[in-house]
Amino acid sequence: MPKRNSNMPKGRCTAYSYFVKSCRQEVTMQNPNAKVVFADFSKECAERWKSLDAEERKVFVAMSDEDKIRYDMEMDQFYRKGGVDPAAKKRKAKVDKKVKPAASAYSFFSKDIRPRMKADNPSLSTADVTKEVKRMWDNLDGRNKRQFESMAKEDAERYRQEVQWQKDREEAIRQAATSTSNYANTVYEYCESGSDADESAAENDDEY
Known part of the structure; x- marks a missing residue:
């Protein structure tokens, strides 16, 4: 796996990631001293996310869309300054695989x-x-x-x-x-x- 460029902007946060952060804040507020088991917490978040309808997810989607604008702007400035994303090179290499020549x-x-x-x-x-x-x-x-x-x-x-x-x-x-x-x-x-x-x-x- 290519090493991430430390100068790259922080990655885009998805709607689900914002939802998990919200759940985490909720748990912390209700039980500040409680120890959270990551596996159980992740499973509960996934189940709650699946139960949300489009309207309930809208706020998290909006937050993600807003963060995408931030990410695109910062990445654009990063590339303008000559920045290189190793992962992007790897993705391009996969796309650029040569087509198998026709056989005679x-x-x-x-x-x-x-x-x-x-x-x-x-x-x-x-x-x-x-x-x-x-x-x-x-x-x-x-x-x-x-x-x-x-x-x-x-x-x-x-x-x-x-x-x-x-x-x-x-x-x-x-x-x-x-x-x-x-x-x-x-x-x-x-x-x-x-x-x-x-x-x-x-x-x-x-x-x-």
């Missing part, structure tokens, strides 16, 4: 015939098996080759679709990142302008 008709034929040939001729070396498979392929008539050519055609289509899916996903991730960054900038600029307006208003009040 000969590859499908070799995959089909090689195990049987090796079983029937255990004394043959790998090189000799390869030579014999190649010879058999060259001597195979067109009718028998068609099934492997059909398999290769299907695999080529599979490859095309997976490559397109990979490109679409990368584009979606890029657009999502851009959208988040733009939203964070808008909120940040709004907060900055609001702060300036408050200072200006305060100065005007002082004049009176």
Whole structure:
């Protein structure tokens, strides 16, 4: 697991996390000196959370949404200053896995015939098996080759679709990142302008 960058902003708090904090405060207020068994407390919180309807969860969802704005703004500033998130690199590496190349008709034929040939001729070396498979392929008539050519055609289509899916996903991730960054900038600029307006208003009040 990649080590977290100590300069990164505090992670976003989920609605459930806020609910657990609320439960913890409730327990502390009712029994300040009571010892809380973490496993039992966690189980009780999970059960209570499941029993809440959408309206009852709304306050915690709102708190989480507000914290997301804070997190996005701070992460945007973190990246602007050249910060690096090791976990993000690992996630990107998973997304960027290469698509398996399309196999040729000969590859499908070799995959089909090689195990049987090796079983029937255990004394043959790998090189000799390869030579014999190649010879058999060259001597195979067109009718028998068609099934492997059909398999290769299907695999080529599979490859095309997976490559397109990979490109679409990368584009979606890029657009999502851009959208988040733009939203964070808008909120940040709004907060900055609001702060300036408050200072200006305060100065005007002082004049009176």
